[in-house]
Amino acid sequence: MHWGRIRAVARRHAYVLWRSPHRFFDVAVWPLVDVLLWGSLGVFVAQQTDQAGRAEATYLLAGILLFHILYQSQIAASTGFLEEVWSRNLLNMMTTPLTEWEYACGVALFGLAKLAMGITVVAAAAGGFYAFSVFELGWALLPIGALLLISGFAISLYVVGLVLRFGQSAEVLAWGIVFVVMPLSGVFYPVGALPDILQPISLALPTTHAFTAARQVLDGRPLPWDELAASALGAVALAAGGLAFVTAMLRTFRARGFVTRFS
């Protein structure tokens, strides 16, 4: 692993973001829209109902903030790779000494910077508009955020694998896949609110346990280590599966000469 190459990849993506104002939609506009939508919905529910409704408003704001950790990490890694596809730069990169790991680390490094920007927007909007502080979660924010970050990066591995296998047409997954995960993860509500048939799927997702842990902390209960452990186990399994999948797709990509699709 060469740190210089990792930094070069991150810098390349920073140039692209800086020179493409429309790319700030993911980082600034979309998080702001989400906070306004879910925050206002929460305030409305709280105004109509009792103490439980006020708790739901907090769930919505904390949920959307945490969801953006998952969303931003997934979208940053997926679109980082897609940038090479869009600019037909894949073959240029593949014929340098850059390894797949170094490339992934460079994209992840830049993804962390994008994540910081996105979360800052969400936190500032939630604080400014609805007097909600991200620190209501306390230190629990760190492990829960880390688990969602790993899950987001892991999901992006599946997206990259599918783009390698099926070409650019699979890019729709980069934006769509977390919105499949979102309702199943109980971002805003407990798993029990889902239809019975979907609950086992929900419980198998590492994200579900992270959001459940967050809600328990918001309710004033101690950090539920069992939920964190279940989430960590799931995140590791999701990441291991993602790595195996993307490795297999890369092998197919090389074996079938798919690189010519991207050049």
Next chain:
Amino acid sequence: MSSPVLEARGLVKRYRDLTAVDGLDLHVEAGERVALLGPNGAGKTTTLLMLLGAVSPDEGAVEVLGHPLPRRRSQAMMQVGFAAGYLPLPDRLRVREVLSLFARLYDIADPQPAVDDALTRFQITHLADEMCVELSSGQKTVVGIAKAVLHRPALLVLDEPTASLDPDVARRVRTGLAQLNEDEGTALLVTSHNMLEVERLCDRVVFVLAGKVVADGPPATVTAEYGHGSLEDVFLHLAERPA
């Protein structure tokens, strides 16, 4: 005899029912200028992509300066530069930024001298601060070639390097490549459909037909072997031959 910078043995690549490359052997020695020739669909680009590790062969082996692919691809690519006339550059970067990026990917800690040297060698210093998206296709091709020589590779692989260039720019590119070959001993492996260019630039030609090598030698020898007056006549003769 000098040591080979590139050694490919028994390369085979099949795409479903089509055998694109069929038991191809190729070696390139240090400082050699080799043209890989053949009609469209002969298997040239597939061969180059296998030599670069971007496509895996179904059979056969490739070594670059003793580094076997794919196991030591990263080390092998430290010794290889690649450019193709059809390959674009990242749009939202300036030329200098693209060259600096690739210099860093080749572990050049201070890219500026290497970038300036490459821009000067191909007489494109005036493009240094241009956005890549604003370049003509010919200018992009030359920047792509400059990108491929930043790290002074032992082997430069060029796929149709002058296909989109006007004669003046093509001549400057040929001069730059010949100079690089003389100054640094960089071996060249070039595909081209311009036989005049091949005769001017290369000292050995390898004709490929239906994925197999059918002729290999100095241009004059191959031309004489086939009883034709020029390399172009040999090309036409081979292209019209049933596979």
